[in-house]
Amino acid sequence: MQAGKPILYSYFRSSCSWRVRIALALKGINYETVPINLIKDGGQQFSEEFQTLNPMKQVPALKIDGITIGQSLAIIEYLEETRPTPRLLPQDPKKRASVRMISDLIAGGIQPLQNLSVLKQVGTENQLSWAQNVICSGFDALEQILHGTAGKFCVGDEVSMADLCLVPQVANADRFKVDLNPYPTIRRINKTLLALEAFQVSHPCRQPDTPAELRA
């Protein structure tokens, strides 16, 4: 391992990890992946070693510049402040507000309500409908917001932190068999983003810990 190379604690399928992987790819930051399998061994995030590193027992966590940061948006904001090129937040404060509003809507209002630990508590038979309700309710709002903010991407014509949240959330929606037809703007932007290299190299199907049968 090269000294000083950032280490990303990640799980291939974690949508929050994917957000950070896109940011690292866009900014051209070399890093090492340490896979944390959220299923195996009852969840490797619960190991004593990992808890010391990230008391939240969640991925992603990024070791960088001598600190360890948890929470995907906090990581992305740190990368933005210390490695500003290319920018993931627009210069105009009002547009930055739109980017953060969309990011928080997904990262705080959708994803946490359909993640693994909540679904476990909801019980096997209710999981699918629970996740679908949560995602549809969030996407209803998001589609409407995007009508006011979107250009080529979520906010205008530059890729921003909001787009880093959108694509992994749409992938989750696919996994939970959500009908995306009511969300033409979300679908269009998602498709455009998935064509970009940074979104491809960071994709769950191409990670060091992606199981062979899910590789593409």
Place this chain on the structure above:
Amino acid sequence: MQAGKPILYSYFRSSCSWRVRIALALKGINYETVPINLIKDGGQQFSEEFQTLNPMKQVPALKIDGITIGQSLAIIEYLEETRPTPRLLPQDPKKRASVRMISDLIAGGIQPLQNLSVLKQVGTENQLSWAQNVICSGFDALEQILHGTAGKFCVGDEVSMADLCLVPQVANADRFKVDLNPYPTIRRINKTLLALEAFQVSHPCRQPDTPAELRA
């Protein structure tokens, strides 16, 4: 109404609204409150009028500088960028990362899992234990993180966005009868913050829409 005065759509008991009220108070920003009662009329946040304003159907929302922003942390970041004094994010990027990590832990990892709409779905008999589990799990992590970051407040000795998230979440913990004894650092910081004027004037017991029997 004074032209240009910001309008905060708020509910006295909403912990996310309280975060923003503290920010507005600390920064000395005059604003008008429009109460949105989350219980009355089946929830005033579901009215067509409010949905047009905030498709997320949630409080808070802030109308300011000709735009409307939803999501409390996006609002606070916007206020910080446009009204930087006093600062709610430290200057050092590493400390800013700590502030955002703690804020996101509460705003994304605790609050959304114990808010009204989720508790409704969980069912009356499970609500209390669900909320307690969510809060304790988050506070376990938070207490440990604070051992590394806290001074007088959550991160060092200056009030930050993290503190704006902490106090309302502790109030929620109280409402759900969470035993706070395992969290001495959280308790100490919360107590110190509650002595500050900005945290008092923004308190749920002192809002225009606070019912008479809950006023203090």
